Amino acid sequence: MVTVAAFARIAALVGDPARAGMLTVLMDGRALTAAELARAAGVTPQTASGHLAQLAEAGLLTVARQGRHRYHRLASPAVARMLEGVMVVAAGTTAPARPPSVRPVGPRDAALREARTCYDHLAGRLAVAMAESLVARGAVELGEDGGALTPAGETFLRGIGVDLAAASQTRHPRRRVFCRPCLDWSERRPHIAGALGAALLTTCLDRGWLRRSEGSRAVAVTPGGRLALRQAFGYGQGCACDDAA
Incomplete structure (x- = not known):
């Protein structure tokens, strides 16, 4: 205790x-x-x-x-979850401060709100939209404290190239949680964390849908990713990350 x-x-x-x-x-x-x-x-x-x-x-x-x-x-991911939780509370009690970075963030603040990494999974407006799309299509079930991937979700995610076999290796109770909601500090709605969230981010990076921004947590949607994410998740119609790409 x-x-x-x-x-x-x-x-x-x-x-x-x-x-x-x-x-x-x-x-x-x-x-x-x-x-x-x-x-x-x-x-x-x-x-x-x-x-x-x-x-x-x-x-x-x-x-x-x-x-x-x-x-x-x-x-560990537990440390990242703790920090993200503190950010959620801080964002609700004080004016948002510019996140520190190895290099000045400047105008990239909008990009951080649009899409960023949260340790090893995706956060920001894009991540929330992906989570809501997966829930709406019955691919993922999210509760207050946990989540589950449905059979329909397994078929859908495999179809867009997500390596579920690798992510499933963490299902052992002593290992990382497979799927869980993570309250997004900028959107105040949940995105997907856990091994599944990490697998989604890896897929987006490996397929060239997203690219990392040097010296920042921000990730940018590429032109090809804009089309792929719109087709897969209905995301990208007039969003700020399109301009950033």
């Missing part, structure tokens, strides 16, 4: 502005160096190293060494 002291320690770690900034940058699933995270948080490398050591010790980050560099990433 989680103690009050443990809960307070994690909350205090996330609540520091510099640490919160570094954690937010890592929400796109990348592994970054301390120097990159220091620039994103606006602190010195020495200060960043101290913060990162605390986050790693608490199990919020993992660290991997490659050559002379040490790369930091979120420790």
Whole structure:
């Protein structure tokens, strides 16, 4: 059972502005160096190293060494879910702030709201539209705390190239949840997370429907993806991501 002291320690770690900034940058699933995270948080490398050591010790980050560099990433999807949940609450109580990034986001803020990565799955207006389309066609059933892929959904998703066999390997109870709703902090409606959400993002990237934006969590819809997503999910009619592509 989680103690009050443990809960307070994690909350205090996330609540520091510099640490919160570094954690937010890592929400796109990348592994970054301390120097990159220091620039994103606006602190010195020495200060960043101290913060990162605390986050790693608490199990919020993992660290991997490659050559002379040490790369930091979120420790698990559970950490990403916690951060996304805090963002939902924060968005409802304060004016939205510009998310930090390794490079300035600037006018890409609209692109972040349109489509972005949330650790290893898709978030934003596009992700919500995909989830609603899958629910409407009876492909996915979403409840308050969980979701399920229907037989019709399996047929449909295989038809657009989603590797369900690979995603299904996480069905073991000790492994990752297969399908669950994740409340989108910008749309305030659920998108699909879990192994299925990760598989959907992988498919969109592998098929060239989406492309990552350098130095940002934003992903852009490509011209070919605009057509494919419209055909598969009814998405793209006059949306802002069409202009961004």
